Amino acid sequence: MNRQKETLQKIVDPLLAWYERNARGLPWRRDKDPYHVWVSEIMLQQTRVETVVPYYERFIKELPTIRSLACAPEEKLLKLWEGLGYYVRVRNMQKAAVQICERYNGVFPEKFEAIRSLPGIGDYTAGAIASIAFEQPAPAVDGNVLRVVARLTGSQTDIKSPALKAQIAADLAAVYPAGRCGDFTQSLMELGALVCLPNQMPKCAFCPLQDYCFAKRHHMQLRLPVKAEKEARKKETKTVLLIVCGEKVAIRKRKEGGLLGGLWEFPNMEGISGEREITAWLTEKGLDVKSVAKAAEKKHIFTHIEWDMHCFLAVCGNTNEEFVWATPDELKAYSLPTAFRKFLPIIPIFG
Secondary structure, eight states: HHHHHHHHHHHHHHHHHHHHHHHHOOOGSSSOOOOHHHHHHHHHTSSOOHHHHHHHHHHHHOHHHHHHHHHHHHHHHHHHHTOOOOOOHHEEEEEEHHHHHHHHOOOOOOOOHHTTTTOOOOOHHHHHHHHHHHOOOOOOOOOHHHHHHHHEEEEOSSSSHHHHHHHHHHHHHHHOOOOHHHHHHHHHHHHHHHOTTTTOOGGGGGGGGGGGGGGHHHOTTTOOOOOOOOOOEEEEEEEEEEEETTTEEEEEEOOOOTTTOOEEEEEEEEEEHHHHHHHHHHHHHHHHEEEEEEEEEEEEEEEEEOOOEEEEEEEEOOOOOOEEEEEEEHHTEEEEHHHHHHHGGGGGGGO
């Protein structure tokens, strides 16, 4: 038995005992319904727990079953997801729900391989569902789990290494406790979220595994896990236009595919434009421009791209057919990403 597996075998009982005392009462832990586990795990990707809770509760209320998700209108689906970002996640969820209805008569499949084959579900999510909902020894290895194991075992391998992830998954699978697979998966997640914190000193005094931890023993908590340097984000500059006519503001739908594909946005131009260029651009679109004025500058950071946004408020005397013109109440029905929603307070009619 390798040293990593030996260490992982020792942590099972103390970690489960700690989890029984310290597990947070999260809404998706009220039962082991695979649909609930699935929705929560997809929402929790790239998103903090406290942010997810109200989204999860609203989503389950509006779409309580796999069939309701499969049949939901796209606009409703995107509106329920508005603000969570990474909208491809919810689109893939709907594709998967359709497949579950077609292949499994609306019943979530139990086998890891079948779960893994669904759109938008990778090894981690499949492992989480299989272990939590169906008590299978299928590890869910995410950043939290990788960090915990790397500190426990003193791994000097880059945390992003696929080989390391595969080895940790294999060694964890070998020590999963029968009948408590779901609890073990969640206990590892919980330890990483509450105690073995990222990018800071972990709370070792409260850790049930401190006696087994290489990083604590050798005072290497801040040096582990080993991480390769990240590539710099690509930066893009945009001129965002808040075009107002009376009590309505102009929006348009983004092209399908790519970043924020198929969602709604305020009209915008690549690069930095001035008042004269903006006026000419709007006039070409048949709008009677009354005024154009600089309103704000904001940044929005995606995973790999950073937008530097220069916002202008344009008041027009008429509307056109190229844009959708919406009142504040009407705009609530459209899925407007956070990158653009941050400009809402600037628009006079939203004051």
